[in-house]
Amino acid sequence: MEVKGMQTVVIVGAGPRGTSVMERLLAQHAQDSAAQPLHIHLIDPFPPGAGHVWRTEQSRLYLMNTQSFFPTLVPDQGVAVPPLAGCSFNEWRMAQQTDPWEQLSDDDRSELATLQTTNFPSRPLYGRYLSWCFEQFQHVMPDGVSLTIHATEAKRVAREHEKGGFVVELLDGPKLHADQVVLALGHVESKLSPVQRELRVQARAAGLTYLPPAVPNDVDWEQIPAGEPVLVRGMGLNFFDVLGQLTEGRGGAFEPTGHEAGEALRYVPSGREPVIVGASRRGTPYRAKAEVERYYPESVVLRFLGEDAVAAIRAMGATAGFRHDIWPLLHRDTLWAYYTTLVRTRPEVVSEQFLPELDAVLHSGFNGDGALWEQRLKELLAAHVPPAHLLELQGLARPLSKHVPRPGETHRFATREELDSAVLAYLSQDAAGSARGEDDPTKMAIGALNAGRAIIKSLVADKGITPDSWMGELRGWFEGFVEGLASGPPALRVEQLAAMVRAGVVHFAGPDPRFRIEQGVFTVSSPWVADEPWAARYLVEALAPANDVQRSESLLLQNLFADGLARPSVMLASDGQTVVTSGLDVSAPPYRTLDGAGVPVAGLYVLGLQLSSVQWGTAIAAEAAAKYRSGYRTVCDADAIAAAILN
Known part of the structure; x- marks a missing residue:
């Protein structure tokens, strides 16, 4: 594929971020009739477009956290060169009604038949959209541009001193020459925190099952048996993913009650559910999103912080x-x-x-x-x-704080049942x-x-x-x-949780929980609850792997640090102490890694989660027709990287 005079780019990571860089390279290359030939290597063990998180075979119970109208892979503002192909997710959704893609599964078609603009799509359906976009990009590949897909991982990016540029080593052996490299790694495996490591060691010694932070679709949920208690630490978005797999995913069902929001559903157990005990610092799950027509409510106008x-x-x-x-x-x-x-x-x-x-x-x-x-x-x-x-x-933020102890008591809740009733009231009110x-x-x-x-x-x-x-x-x-x-879940999820609490399937541990291993089992207690601690042989960390480059299990990142081609970002606190942040140390946009001496590495770019030291909220998708600049920053970052590569 590669010929003399050809420019070679390696993109590590073929999920939405890596695919976005590819799209920008194609669009910009097509506009420049004098552009030299370009070969793109795309490296990812998962299929391009969907990547790891948005795999199309995962459970339909995993929902996106944004509505159909929100996400887009291709830019609609903020860039000078328009896309050659693709569209927003919502445009794609509507087009499938009249001209369905031949690669849609039966489940895709069923979901699309009822999915509306303000509904929350499943993650596999969004993955299908990303796969479709990638296929469209391949169809419009400009003359002089070629592509090779490597279904593997990159383990090292090193300087190639003789030729210039980089050599990229793959896990399965081959080495690629690259003039430029883009790191769009997305979610990578992470080392456990010291507390989590200690808990895992103790759990193994006691014969207990400890499930560490993970992408939910990577977990075998069948290892948690029916009828037994399971402690779930964390009640953010992953909590609802865990709930879905252990309840509806095991044959449980929801029926309408005919009542108003907050009490609109009844949960009918299948008998295969465990006894689920949720725990978090707040003592309650994230609040549900409002059911509105836009991501930012139309009635909300920022008059001061605009x-x-x-x-x-x-x-x-x-x-x-x-x-x-x-x-x-x-x-x-x-x-x-x-x-x-x-x-x-x-x-x-x-x-x-x-x-x-x-x-x-x-x-x-x-x-x-x-x-x-x-x-x-x-x-x-x-x-x-x-x-x-x-x-x-x-x-x-602390909805249970309004509960005060009875006279003469030190706890706010005398029993588990009192706590469950208080959380249920909160859930019903929030859903309403x-x-x-x-x-x-x-x-x-x-x-x-x-x-x-x-x-x-x-x-x-x-x-x-x-x-x-x-x-x-x-x-x-x-x-x-x-x-x-x-950043909470769709309102449906909170409505469903309230139904599960009423059915006795889900319980709560209380705010500020304390987890231990005592007498051969996991226990969780709360200083807010006078009752006995919950005990279980199973503990689930309802968290995604930590987005922290220092704790990353990625062999590629570890080798970049060892070779001096990247380093974690360090900030200076007010007391003069240095604090190592979670992200890479990078230059101004387009973001290049800084080497061990703090010098930008020419031709080595970063996009996505590893920019957490210079950006806030790096995981969310680009927003279609975004109201604020931050909504389309990710595609602007991809556009800037493509421009730097081609110019």
Whole structure:
């Protein structure tokens, strides 16, 4: 394939990120009639397009965390050269109704027959879309461009001193010459944390089953027997994947009850379910997404933390502190979203006369009198809003905190049953709020937080936040806070969970859980619950593998570090201590790795999860018709890499 004068590019990773780089290379090469011949090597043990996470044979119970209208592989803005082929997922979904792709499975066709714009697709169906895109790209390969697919892994990228460029070693032996290399590795295996390693060692010694963090489709769920308790640590998105496989995946079914949201489903067990006990720091699962027509609710307008505010900060040549400069703006936007929705939907509770006064208070306090505006806000709310309808942001993140111990007791819950009832009430209320969509004040406050997160992502990528604030404030507290509120599952999943709790299939351990191995079994207890700890022979970590390059099991990353072609990023904390971050140390876009001396490695590019040291939220797909810049940053990054390679 390769001839003299041909440029050779190796893309390591053929999932969405690697495929996006390939698409940008094809589009840009086609526009340049003088471009030299180009050969692309694509390396991935999994099929191109779908890659590892979006494999098309996985269970339909695994849902995407965004609706049909959201994801796209190809750019629709932010780039100068339009795509040669492909479209957004939603455009593809609609096209399949009249002109179905011959490679669709029967399950694909069944799902597509009922899937709507605002529904959440299954992961295998999204994988099918990615596979289709890859096929379309192959059909429009420009003259002078060729492609070789290697269904294996790369184990080393090293400098090729004689020819220049790099030599890429594959696991199965061959070596490839490359003028440039793109690392689009996606999710890779990770070493366990010290606590997890110790727990695994103790579990093996006691004959217990410990399932460490993993991509859910990589786990054999049949090893957890029916009827036995299983402890599930973590109640984020992976928690719902675990639930699905251990319940509906074993023949359980949901039936409509005819009641309103929050109590709309009944779970009918199959008898093959284990007894599932969920545990997390909050004590409750992530909040469900609101049922809305757009990713960012139309009624939510960022009046304080908009793109213009970020541009003003950058124009001053300044870097912002999150708590000092950013959070006060986003806090105001969140308050406005909540109370304007409350006034609109509950006029008997708060009159419209309240809003002009609130607006005035929110626009005050920008001249060093922050404490004064907060006091004015407190007085205004006390005068106009009944206590039951006040927005308590911290309470949203810790919903069980409103439960107080009875007189003379130190625990908030006397029994497991009391705790389960409290969590069930939270789940039912949350599902009902999601069903109200733009008419729910709490969900609109969360919508403002999510929109603000999009703005903050751009600020982070533009190096507009101080390293100390990035580590200690944004990632130190806000990231966990907003994830549990705005990154939750589809409302259907919370409705289903509530049904499982009512059926006695799922229970909860309580906030701040303590896991141990005692008397030959796993136990979990909570300082909030007076009852005996839960005990089980099985423990599942409902987490994805850590996205941390230092803990990575990737032989390729380990060799890059050993060969001095890459290093982890290090930041300086306010106390002068250095902190090693989770991502690679890279140059400004297009992101090149920095070698051991801190010099950018010409021709070695990074895209995706390993950019977590310079970007926030690297896992989410590119957004079709994105409202904010951060929504299409990933395709812009791919576009910049392609331009650097070809120019």
